[in-house]
Amino acid sequence: MVKVSTPGKIYLVGEHAVVYGEPAIIAAIGKRCYVEARKNEKVIITSQELNKSSSFTVDEVVSFTNDMTDLWDKCYNQKDFSELFSEIKKDPLNYAKIAVGKTLSRIEVKSGVSLSIKSDIPVGAGVGSGAALTVTVVKAVSELYRKKLSYEEVNEIAFEIEKLGHGTPSGGDNSTCCYGGLVWFQKKDPKNTIISLKKDIPYKLENFVLVYTKRPEKTTGELVQLVRELEEYYRNKRVKKIGMLACEMLAVLKNRNSSRMKEIINETQKNLAELGVSTPEIDELVSAVKKNGGGAKLCGAGGGGVVLCYHEDNKKLIKTIKDLGYNPIETELGVDGVRIELS
Incomplete structure (x- = not known):
């Protein structure tokens, strides 16, 4: 038996703009996804959060994964992923099923696996629950069969799975x-820029609080498509601004300039709202935090989910959040990436 865990993540700055090649600063958070993997003739996937378990033959899993990969190609050419998203959403275990299929094919193993999934990461909240699941499954299945994959290889397979979901x-x-800590990320061809910021920012980020507003009605993929369908000039102006704010945020974090960091958080939220991915609930919370001298922005794709809040006075921030009826989630930022808990 092998047990692996992976953290969720939040964007300090850069969501949506990162899809168009702008830089982002992303932090691993202290909420994790855990997967226990055991060898099996079949593929058995059990989710403790969903209270659901399904069993498949290895051929069924590989065939389904290949079908979804072919459908991705078709949707990519049509520039519309609605059909793919619709298929994936039919069963909440489909994402884990694809992760197993991709991993078994990559490590060239014909046998199956029994997975037990447990996660502290809120689903559909903009904190990387899907990405954490894919990384954890890839690492757990490959370790179970003693196929030693590097961080780069685990990340590469996880990205192929993420494409089918998003x-x-x-x-x-x-x-x-996968890597953990604080990461400077920029999407580039042929290879993405991924730089750990542990040397530049060796300290933990404090006085941040996460607030879960509501479960988004749209998936990450659907929200990304919504932004893509905006008028190009209107979209690009805001995307470029978010990219500039990410560059400034790096310098601000190095210098520990908390007042400017707060302003950048608020400016980022303004641009994300103009891209159409905020909600009335998020806007109300952001307004209350700003009114009390703090900063707040949505996390991830938006449309609900988690809001990242900051204030130098942590107690004042928590009171503001509780007064609106929300439960603040205090968590570390910049934690370890994927790791083996038991083997």
Whole structure:
């Protein structure tokens, strides 16, 4: 038996813009996905959070994964991933099923695996629950069969799986979940820029609080497509601005300039709202935090999910959040990436 865990992530700055080649700063958070893997003739996937278990033959899993990969190609050519997203959403275990299929094919193993999945990471909240799951499954299955994959190889396979869930993702989510810490990420051809910021920013980021507003009605892939369908000039102006804010944030973090960091968080939220991915609930929370001298922005794709809040006075921030009826989630930022818990 092998047990592996992977953290979730939040964007300090850069979501949505990162899809168009702008830089982002992403942090691994202290909420993790855990997978226990055992050898089996079949593929058995059990989710403790969903209270659901399904069993498949290895051929069924590989065939389904190949079908979804072919459908991705078709949707990519049509520039519309609606059909793919619809298929994936039919069963909440489909994402894990694809992760197993991709990994077994990559490590050239014909046998199956029994997976038990447990996660502390809120689903559909903009904190990388899907990316953490893919990285954890890839690492757990490959370790179970003693196929030693490097961080780069695990990340590469996880990105292929993420594409089936999100269409044309940046790769930032899976990279941060895999490597951990704070990550400077930029999507580039032929190879993405992924730089650990542990040397530049060796300290932990404090006085940040996560707030879960509501479960988004749209998936990450659907929200990315919504932004893609905006008028090009309107979209690109805001995307470029978010990229500039990411560059400034790096310098601000190095210099520990908390007042400017707060302003960057608020400016980022303004641009994300103009891209159409905020919600009335998020806007209300952001407004309350700003009114009390803090900074707040949505995380991930938006449309609900988690809001990242900051204030030098942590107690004041928590009171503001609780007064609106939310439960603040205090968590470390910049934690370890994927790791083996038991083997």
